Amino acid sequence: MKRNDMRARNHAAYWAFLIHRLSGLALALFLPVHFWALGHAIQGEAALDGFLKLTDNPLFKTGEWGLVILLSLHMMGGVRLLLIEFRPWTGLRKDWVAFSLGAGLCAGLAFMLSLFS
Amino acid sequence: MNKAISVGTQARLWYWQRLSAMVLALCVVGHLIVIMVAVRGGLSGAEVLARTRGNWAFGAFYACFVLACTVHVPIGLMRIAEEWLAWRSRGVVTAAWLFAAVLGLAGLRAVYAVVMP
Numbered sequence: 001m002k003r004n005d006m007r008a009r010n011h012a013a014y015w016a017f018l019i020h021r022l023s024g025l026a027l028a029l030f031l032p033v034h035f036w037a038l039g040h041a042i043q044g045e046a047a048l049d050g051f052l053k054l055t056d057n058p059l060f061k062t063g064e065w066g067l068v069i070l071l072s073l074h075m076m077g078g079v080r081l082l083l084i085e086f087r088p089w090t091g092l093r094k095d096w097v098a099f100s101l102g103a104g105l106c107a108g109l110a111f112m113l114s115l116f117s
Numbered sequence: 118m119n120k121a122i123s124v125g126t127q128a129r130l131w132y133w134q135r136l137s138a139m140v141l142a143l144c145v146v147g148h149l150i151v152i153m154v155a156v157r158g159g160l161s162g163a164e165v166l167a168r169t170r171g172n173w174a175f176g177a178f179y180a181c182f183v184l185a186c187t188v189h190v191p192i193g194l195m196r197i198a199e200e201w202l203a204w205r206s207r208g209v210v211t212a213a214w215l216f217a218a219v220l221g222l223a224g225l226r227a228v229y230a231v232v233m234p
């Protein structure tokens with residue numbers, strides 16, 4: 001890796017880009033599975049219930065928790081990009097990188113609270 | 118098939134990506150609220166479908182969400198294919214269209230499955 005690459009990557013905006021890209025990729029791969037799972041309802045309530053019971057274990061719940069965090073991170077990262085591109089230029093909106101992480105944390109905690117309530 | 122994607126197409130893709138992102142930002146906030154409410158006390162097919170069946174507002178919201186995903190996700194995956202896999206031919210556009218078709222059909226089928234009484 002060139003020295004300039006290292007400097008460019010040691011920057012909050014690079015990490016924001018990486019989180020946005022990886023979260024987007026994970027969500028994109030998850031979406032067809034999510035739609036297929038919900039599609040079970042076409043065969044009736046019992047079919048959907050059967051699938052939901054299959055996912056009612058700590059492994060799947062942890063996965064769902066991760067996806068909720070990724071979804072909120074991706075959404076906030078996307079809002080940051082829209083602000084950078086469509087609002088008057090005020091730099092790379094590094095405060096929004098922090099907001100994104102905060103939103104991800106809050107969404108993760110709220111999901112856990114809902115799971116256990 | 119090996120010709121690169123034209124500048125005009127790239128600009129249109131950027132525009133549609135951003136436009137769909139604006140819709141998705143609102144949809145994701147709504148979806149996160151729905152998730153938090155839905156998982157309270159555990160998920161069951163009966164509980165989910167009691168809320169969704171015949172709920173046309175819910176159906177319209179999620180149909181809109183699915184359509185925005187159908188635009189947004191394939192363009193994002195195309196960017197990743199271009200930048201990380203150096204896949205820049207028009208074949209990548211065809212693959213993105215196919216992914217959009219799968220996502221759109223599976224997504225609308227899922228909405229139909231949970232909303233139709």
